[in-house]
Amino acid sequence: MDQSDVAGDLANILLTEEEISAKLDELAAKIDADYAGQDLLLVGVLKGAVMAMADLARRLHHPVQMDWMAVSSYGSGTKSSGVVRILKDLDADLTGRNVLIVEDIIDSGLTLSWLVANLRSRGPASVEIATMLRKPDAAKVEVDVRYVGFDIPNEFVVGYGLDYAEKYRNLPFVGTLAPHVYS
Ligand SMILES: O=P(O)(O)OC[C@H]1O[C@H](OP(=O)(O)OP(=O)(O)O)[C@H](O)[C@@H]1O
Ligand code: HPA
């Protein structure tokens, strides 16, 4: 998809590619320091976290392992159903591991609070969260997050992994959609 094809669908650009890149550098440096000399398993949450996971992992100097889980609570809409389904489980055994969940966004918090409880029940040494985006005003449950890229307003955003009806994930920036896209 040529990005000029979707330009008419966007209302606003919230975060540029450069802003995202600089933030990833910061987060990676913190993670490298915090886990120095320790085992670390990155768990990416499909599909939205693909970009954040790939870009963050490449900035780490730490010998991490990477695994993936697919859960879905949004389907094709703009509201969380609150019901989280596992579409694909991890391959790794979490017993005694330091787990860092990598997410694109914490919106209501329902997905992550469910996922953290689920992963904690598997006997890991630790479970922490790194998310690129968080919407503080949308929180329905509090989630304890160790690494946050950006707090953003309570608006539906797309790009950098985030979709609307499976589109716009490949935009290298984060933006909001024009109203006509929803109608
Ligand atoms: O904090 P919450 O309100 O629970 O929302 C956050 C979750 O919603 C999105 O996933 P989605 O279910 O859309 O799946 P996707 O990553 O495949 O798009 C996003 O990637 C998070 O996993
Ligand atoms: O703002 C959002 N955009 C896309 N997907 C999402 N999943 C939760 N919040 C969002």
Ligand SMILES: [Mg+2]
């Ligand atoms: Mg989605």
